[in-house]
Amino acid sequence: MTTAPLLKKPPSRSPATAAQGRRAARLRRSVREHLTAYGFLCAAVVIFALFSWWPIVRNVLLAFQDVNFATGSTWTGLTNFEKLFADPLLATAWRNTAVFTAYALVLGFFVPFLTAVLLNEFRHARAYFRVLVYLPVMLPPVVVALMWKWFYDPGPGLLNEVLRTLHLPTSAWLDSSSTSLVSLVIVSTWANMGTATLIYLAALQTIPGELYEAAELDGANLWQRLRHVTVPQTRFVLLVLLLLQIVATMQVFTEPYVMTGGGPDDSTVTVMFLVYRYAFVYNDFGTASALSLLLLLVLAAFSALYLRVTRTKEG
């Protein structure tokens, strides 16, 4: 059987290849046009990679190593985690951190919100009160801790003096394992409420005035305005701040380190305090990294929730 010679088609680009070519040209044009932008982006990526992402990756690696910076680290699998889980203080640290976070949410979430609502109600001296509320944020954390140590002094401390003047029973504050943790929460709340209050205040000020006017015309009192206008209008900001606050308070370190050293009776040992102790007191960076990794995973769960919430809102 003979075969007819195949007709040779003139070389031509298939529609797919042509489309690819157009896309490539578009990309080249786009890169040329946005070269400066890529330059700036690149710098940001490099800085993030070096100072944010690489330390996280390194921490994960260290968690599985016996760390020795002189002779080189060796891989030890899950040994650091085994050591960590054998430490009876681990459960105490997590429990204290959870209790601290819970207290911090009760105090640190509602107090700034209520302060913001009150500030929003002040028409005349709002700027003055705003500065007053924000002042503690400007104090360095260690100064705050040392100042409150004096407030809490069970003898001649300010708080007990006030209680004595009012003929109320005094407290051991930091010196008792039943009151030490909540005493630290009060300090933390006092020191950080300025920032939260300002964010709430900014959110409150985005609420259209007409809503309040309408509510007032309907005879709504302060509580009803709060319940039916303020809270629904600021729900998103409240939720985001709640999540951010959980992430921040779970990393509490300065207050227990400066004020109580984890005591009395380990009642203020937090996870971050334990990380510090493993790394810089026991010189055991592997176990410190393992514990940091556990904390990172827990915080990542809250961060994922935060991203989901913000994405839902943006969507």
Next chain:
Amino acid sequence: MSSTGKRGRTLACLTVASLTALTACGTSSGDGAEDAPGGTVRLTVNGQPPTTQAFERALFDKHVRQFEKANPGIDIVPHEGFMDPKTFNAKLAGGKLEDVFYVYFTDARGLIAKRQAADLTDHLKDMPHRADVQDELMKVFQDGKGRQYGLPTANYSMGLLYNRTLFKKAGLDPDKPPRTWADVRAAAKRIAALGDNTAGYADFSKNNQGGWHFTAELYSRGGRIATEQDGHWKAAFNTAAGRATLQDLHAMRWKDNSMGSRQLLQAEDAQRMMGSGKLGMYLAAADNITVIAKQFGGRYQDYGLAPVPDGRSTLIGGEGYMINPKASPKKIAAGIKWLQWKYLDPDLVERNIRDNVAAKLPVGLPMPPTPDIWKGAVRDRVEAAKHKYANIPVGNYQPFMDAAPRITGVLEPPEAQRVYAVLDNAMQAVLTDKDADIDALLATAQKKADQIYSALR
């Protein structure tokens, strides 16, 4: 490939290129690691006082110049500061650790175990005056085989630091400080009776300093934190001496009310109280007196230092220098030469004393420039020089110095910081809980310490 993919690839390439460039920029270009031209050894050393301490700084720099003149082959590059455990590992990992670096006695054992210091044994054979340094102090820097990894340059041992002015006010004789724990308790009660928030005695109980002080107090009664049996360590503080230590503190805090109301203290708190004249006594080393005078407004003539109460043995610590494990033999030899010239030459002690006197720095305390690290005839010689040039009331500290050779110095126990963290709890409990169960506290602490020691096997 999609345009997104290509964009991603471009970005990735850019990032990698930038990272490589940045990493290349960040690579150390030597920083004293290389030897200087002409065969000179360039040696980085730390221990240089900060510029805020003008006299000390000028003195150190003068010593560097003098040493370099005497040793033209060595170029000293001084770095400010001492060892900070928080940054030590980062410096080591980043290649920024000095060739000759400062360490506390407590850190030496761990650094040797982790091979983070150079073996100096063979280089020390011909070091002058090596045999005149107290053997116990040299042992701090040795491993189990007797190899030497560092040199002690100063030491401290615990004593009873007391406020002579408050003693007088309370009707106590400042020249007859308490000799036993019963004396301490009685004196504390009288000082606290002065009122105005004056504490008779203070003790630490946080950030592992509680455990550290418990150890010092236990040693003073003849007790020990841990003992070694067949190569294994076991907790040894759940004894009559351990019980007495906690019982006395509990009684002073709750029965005598002589320890003030505020607890969870650490060193700075006691120093501040001493400086402001609100504290009668606490257990401390002589270096505390300088801190109280310099930072907390105290006056040298107000304080006295006595041997630890009961005086059966005393906790010793101190400082020394080790050499970077990555240093070349040439650098190790140069480093030892510097350490011997600067810190371990009794012939230079008088010169250092005169420099200190001229700079109005304190001379007379058992700490640099007359550290109590020598033995035998050299110690006598240093003591004589100290008395000759003293610019502080040496008599106030004489009871401590006189007793020092008689009281056995005991180093801190193995796994000191972990065990101290455990003992912090016992100290906190007796000082913050009126109903503290001392037997139960000791039993719990013993169990935890044994857990720590069993992990060493």
